[in-house]
Amino acid sequence: MTVVSQDKTSITLKPTGQRMPIVGYGMWKVPRDKCRDQVVESFKAGYRLLDNAADYGNEKEVGEGIKKAIDEGIVKREDIFITSKLWNTNHAPEHVREACVRSLTDLGLKQLDLYLIHFPISIAYVDPAVRYPPEWYHDGKGPHCTLEHVPLQKTWEAMEKLVDEGLVKNIGISNMNAVIIQDLLKYARIKPAVLQIEHHPYLVQAPLIKYAQKNDIAITAYSSFGAQSYVELGIDHAIKCPPLLEHDLVKSIAKKAGKTPAQVLLRWAAQRNIAVIPKSSNPDRLKSNFDVLSFDLSEEQMQQLTNLDQGLRFNDPGLYFDIPIFA
Ligand SMILES: NC(=O)c1ccc[n+]([C@@H]2O[C@H](COP(=O)([O-])OP(=O)(O)OC[C@H]3O[C@@H](n4cnc5c(N)ncnc54)[C@H](OP(=O)(O)O)[C@@H]3O)[C@@H](O)[C@H]2O)c1
Numbered sequence: 602m603t604v605v606s607q608d609k610t611s612i613t614l615k616p617t618g619q620r621m622p623i624v625g626y627g628m629w630k631v632p633r634d635k636c637r638d639q640v641v642e643s644f645k646a647g648y649r650l651l652d653n654a655a656d657y658g659n660e661k662e663v664g665e666g667i668k669k670a671i672d673e674g675i676v677k678r679e680d681i682f683i684t685s686k687l688w689n690t691n692h693a694p695e696h697v698r699e700a701c702v703r704s705l706t707d708l709g710l711k712q713l714d715l716y717l718i719h720f721p722i723s724i725a726y727v728d729p730a731v732r733y734p735p736e737w738y739h740d741g742k743g744p745h746c747t748l749e750h751v752p753l754q755k756t757w758e759a760m761e762k763l764v765d766e767g768l769v770k771n772i773g774i775s776n777m778n779a780v781i782i783q784d785l786l787k788y789a790r791i792k793p794a795v796l797q798i799e800h801h802p803y804l805v806q807a808p809l810i811k812y813a814q815k816n817d818i819a820i821t822a823y824s825s826f827g828a829q830s831y832v833e834l835g836i837d838h839a840i841k842c843p844p845l846l847e848h849d850l851v852k853s854i855a856k857k858a859g860k861t862p863a864q865v866l867l868r869w870a871a872q873r874n875i876a877v878i879p880k881s882s883n884p885d886r887l888k889s890n891f892d893v894l895s896f897d898l899s900e901e902q903m904q905q906l907t908n909l910d911q912g913l914r915f916n917d918p919g920l921y922f923d924i925p926i927f928a
Contacts, residue, residue, distance in 0.1 A: 614794040615817035625650030627878035640666025652878040654686035660707035692723035697759035723751035802909035831915040
């Protein structure tokens with residue numbers, strides 16, 4: 602079972618015993634020119650986890666922020682928890698190490714605390730000299746996504762070698778369902794420490810979370826604010842959906858608690874023993890999003906929020922390509 606520390610600030614990762622902060626800072630879409638300063642500000646505000654990915658295209662700038670914060674004595678390397686993710690173009694075992702080393706180099710680190718397989722989809726390799734990050738389209742234009750035949754087991758074995766070599770401490774997965782995880786657990790020599798999934802009151806995924814937590818896999822929620830970060834991508838059902846941050850229930854719970862709607866949504870997840878990684882490019886929202894542990898929601902409020910579930914998913918590659926991974 603997932604174990605949360607007594608002070609509620611971290612989850613113990615079963616394979617290594619390392620503690621993962623329950624609140625972190627998500628770096629997707631943080632503009633490159635703001636990254637360095639936002640990273641420093643996040644550490645000043647108390648964040649100790651940065652959620653990165655090769656695909657976010659800003660690891661170099663995040664690395665500059667980490668270096669600045671360490672040089673200025675704001676944090677020490679051993680006090681921060683840095684995550685990155687293996688992109689879909691690098692699932693072939695011979696390309697896994699290269700991807701990890703590129704992320705390490707960009708982030709200016711010798712070791713990652715956590716390295717996740719970003720999606721359970723293997724697509725054709727793109728030489729970084731041609732395009733980095735590679736994104737989804739093999740020719741850089743699309744709209745066709747070129748799949749590659751790499752069984753997940755081969756990718757996982759290459760991930761395990763990164764641990765053997767000391768390049769990463771923990772390995773994990775993202776955007777995977779219970780069937781894939783069940784299979785992975787049969788062959789994994791090193792078990793996945795974390796499963797990162799889309800999770801908000803419109804997409805509760807209770808059976809998946811129960812299954813993972815029971816198998817000692819900690820959950821990290823992404824897109825805790827629901828459609829918010831997909832509206833700007835022009836995703837139709839995200840635009841049409843009533844925003845969670847403006848939902849009457851969320852607002853009334855926030856008012857009662859003396860907190861913001863964003864803090865309530867993050868608290869709801871954290872109280873289910875789920876880590877959160879809100880993104881903000883705004884210094885004030887960055888600060889306020891960190892205040893997730895100073896209050897509790899009642900059981901009734903927790904249930905009311907859970908009851909908003911509609912199985913509504915916003916981050917689905919099946920919307921763009923013929924790869925319905927969540928079907
Ligand atoms: N594994 C995966 O496939 C995957 C997929 C998606 C995301 N992620 C990770 O999860 C992180 C978080 O997810 P996300 O970026 O999709 O979305 P999110 O954190 O749910 O929402 C971010 C959006 O909410 C706004 N926002 C932030 N704080 C707010 C507040 N207090 N009040 C009102 N609006 C607020 C942000 O705008 P401002 O920036 O202007 O504040 C931004 O538009 C990502 O950064 C990334 O690290 C992982």
